Each structure stands twice: as C-alpha cells, then as structure tokens.
Amino acid sequence: AAERAAQELPGEPVTICIFAYPPDIESTAFVADVMGGAMGFVDAKASLWLQLLPTDGWLDEIYPAVTHEYYHAINYPDDSKRLTLLDVLINEGLADSFTAILYPDFVPEWTTALSPLQQATIWPQMQADLDATDPATIDRWLFGDGDNVPRQAGYTIGFEIVQAWLKRHPDIPPSGWSLLSPQAILDASGYDPG
Numbered sequence: 001a002a003e004r005a006a007q008e009l010p011g012e013p014v015t016i017c018i019f020a021y022p023p024d025i026e027s028t029a030f031v032a033d034v035m036g037g038a039m040g041f042v043d044a045k046a047s048l049w050l051q052l053l054p055t056d057g058w059l060d061e062i063y064p065a066v067t068h069e070y071y072h073a074i075n076y077p078d079d080s081k082r083l084t085l086l087d088v089l090i091n092e093g094l095a096d097s098f099t100a101i102l103y104p105d106f107v108p109e110w111t112t113a114l115s116p117l118q119q120a121t122i123w124p125q126m127q128a129d130l131d132a133t134d135p136a137t138i139d140r141w142l143f144g145d146g147d148n149v150p151r152q153a154g155y156t157i158g159f160e161i162v163q164a165w166l167k168r169h170p171d172i173p174p175s176g177w178s179l180l181s182p183q184a185i186l187d188a189s190g191y192d193p194g
Helices: 002-008 028-033 058-074 085-102 116-127 135-143 153-168 182-189
Strands: 016-020 038-042 048-052
Touching: 002 058, 002 085, 038 058, 048 058, 058 085, 085 135, 085 153, 085 182, 116 153, 135 153, 153 182
Parallel strands: 016 048
Antiparallel strands: 038 048
C-alpha cells in the first residue's frame, strides 16, 4: 500500500510505525466496528502510525488506512498555522479521495455516513463554523456530538466536497491537490447538497 501510494504521490520518505491496538480500552469497539481493526494517524514529523486490532476483515482495512495516512504524511500541515474546520474537512476529503483512486472498491463508512437529506440539513449549519479553529468545535463536526450532529458528518461532507471538485477538475493529479487552498477547492467544487 505504501509503495502504491508513493508511486502515485511521490514525496519525502515516510516512516511507518505499526502497533497492536490495546484490546481492553474504551475505544476498542470503535476501532473494531467503525475502523475495521486498522486506524492510523500522522505525527508532527510526518511519521505514519498504524494501529492494528485483529478483527473480522481487518487485513483488508490495512491498505486503505495506510494510503489515507500516507496522503496526510506527504501533505502534513504547517505546524505554525491553526487549522480551521474547513482545512480539516478538505484534508480528510482529499485523503479519502486519494485512497479511492488506489482502492476504488473500498468505501469507508465515514464517507457515506450521511444521506443526501442529512447533508442538506447539516451543511448549512456547518458553514457557520468553517473558520473555527477550536478543537472541540472541529471534533463535534468531524466525529458528531451524539445529539444534533451525526457521527462522522464532517468526513462525509469533506469527501463529498472533494468528489464534487474532482468531477469538475479530473485532470489535476493528487500531486497538484495540495497546491490549492481548501477554500479554493470548496469554491470550485460547486458542492450544494440542498
């Protein structure tokens, strides 16, 4: 997966660290049920940390997890800039879109968490917070709040924005995506779920 990602999106070498996910902590069910047993993140040194929890189908989840996080590692944000909700939405949408190029049969739950009607309801509310840099606000929209915002709403909307943008700009390769600002991608996407 890392080799395929590097061929599609060359960049600085990425260190991959693989760990067993602790099977006895509160978030184990989330990693098993939602993430399929493979979850990753990228640290400030653009190292990819892959956490694995063997469960049904977990081996199939490793490849997309690696390519998603690889995209983040190659395009790691400038630490001096506080990310906005819009930055996070678009960056997650780009990482999922990159994965979709390499693994088109893999459709993660978080990219389809909202119906079109839910998107039409949530998007106008979310737009008021696109400039927010508060981590709690970003997490609420990205992961849901258990009340008014469905789980993984931000991942779905970020993916849909980027997919709409890609339909209008199919000739821009992944190496060119990061050259555009998240605002430019949103503006040129024509995303309108209403």
